[in-house]
Amino acid sequence: MEGQLAHIGAGLAAIGSGAAAIGVGNVAGNYLAGALRNPSAAASQTATLFIGIAFAEALGIFSFLVALLLMFAV
Amino acid sequence: MAVEAQGAEEGGLVFHPMDQFIVKPLFGGSEVGMFTITNVTLWMFLAVLAVVALMVLGTSRRAIIPSRTQSVGELAYGFVYKMVEDVAGKDALAFFPYIMTLFMFIVFANFLGLIPMSFTTTSHFAVTVVLALLVFVTVTVVGFVKNGSKFLGLFWVASAPLALRPVLAVIEVISYFVRPVSHSIRLAGNLMAGHAVIKVFAGFAAIAVVSPISVVAITAMYGLEILVSFIQAYVFTILTCVYLKDALHPSH
Numbered sequence: 001m002e003g004q005l006a007h008i009g010a011g012l013a014a015i016g017s018g019a020a021a022i023g024v025g026n027v028a029g030n031y032l033a034g035a036l037r038n039p040s041a042a043a044s045q046t047a048t049l050f051i052g053i054a055f056a057e058a059l060g061i062f063s064f065l066v067a068l069l070l071m072f073a074v
Numbered sequence: 075m076a077v078e079a080q081g082a083e084e085g086g087l088v089f090h091p092m093d094q095f096i097v098k099p100l101f102g103g104s105e106v107g108m109f110t111i112t113n114v115t116l117w118m119f120l121a122v123l124a125v126v127a128l129m130v131l132g133t134s135r136r137a138i139i140p141s142r143t144q145s146v147g148e149l150a151y152g153f154v155y156k157m158v159e160d161v162a163g164k165d166a167l168a169f170f171p172y173i174m175t176l177f178m179f180i181v182f183a184n185f186l187g188l189i190p191m192s193f194t195t196t197s198h199f200a201v202t203v204v205l206a207l208l209v210f211v212t213v214t215v216v217g218f219v220k221n222g223s224k225f226l227g228l229f230w231v232a233s234a235p236l237a238l239r240p241v242l243a244v245i246e247v248i249s250y251f252v253r254p255v256s257h258s259i260r261l262a263g264n265l266m267a268g269h270a271v272i273k274v275f276a277g278f279a280a281i282a283v284v285s286p287i288s289v290v291a292i293t294a295m296y297g298l299e300i301l302v303s304f305i306q307a308y309v310f311t312i313l314t315c316v317y318l319k320d321a322l323h324p325s326h
Binding site: 050 | 092157160161256259260263264267305308309312313316
């Protein structure tokens with residue numbers, strides 16, 4: 001029974017990947033919106049874009065890690 | 075792995091998607107000790123060999139009209155050099171060799187991991203945690219050596235209202251110590267997740283009805299993984315630059 005509960009928990013943790021997807025989409029979408037308004041400034045901001053995406057994505061990866069721990073370590 | 079493969083009775087291939095990450099000794103035996111030569115050792119060595127081959131062979135001729143190898147080497151050098159200069163500032167260029175080494179090693183380990191039947195060393199937390207901890211220790215030591223006790227100003231946000239500063243200090247300290255965790259898990263997690271997804275689709279390929287979809291999905295995921303391999307190496311390097319900038323100029 002406990003093992004099955006852990007699998008349900010792992011499935012619930014996968015919601016976190018969806019939340020991270022929203023975050024990454026927000027970052028990339030806003031970058032694109034800004035870049036289309038001022039294309040000349042776009043190239044200088046790609047580094048910031050990737051840093052922002054990395055930070056948003058990290059939390060999704062954390063939820064993936066929680067899912068893995070529940071699947072294999074609990 | 076704790077869970078056995080269960081695809082057999084459903085017509086899938088009999089393997090577990092996480093089987094590809096098992097560390098095996100190369101020369102017999104099943105014990106993995108401190109100095110056992112395993113597949114991780116082999117593929118890390120190949121990554122180092124590939125980096126050395128690219129940079130040494132590429133720059134040995136130093137032709138005015140560069141060969142393809144030289145072009146790639148110069149491109150990689152210029153790319154990382156510009157990144158360090160733009161993100162971390164001119165005085166961070168003293169650390170350029172370290173950051174270049176990090177970038178080249180991670181990029182080659184990621185790409186070698188994409189070869190079928192190979193082993194992705196950077197998908198193991200043991201590998202990435204060492205890389206991230208080295209960055210963390212380096213950055214902290216550099217911060218204290220260059221700025222002395224002023225480095226602690228990183229945690230004391232002088233521009234915030236006085237009442238808020240202790241609260242912010244707690245948050246800043248926590249976020250500082252979470253850095254090596256997120257830094258390492260981001261790289262390993264991304265690669266492991268991508269490779270596991272490819273293997274999950276490969277498991278479906280044995281079922282005749284869905285196998286065309288599965289093959290297309292594997293190809294698409296593989297393309298995405300090529301992108302991810304590069305972007306994660308880039309992100310790891312650029313975050314190193316950001317941390318270095320914080321250490322060299324701790325005031326907000």
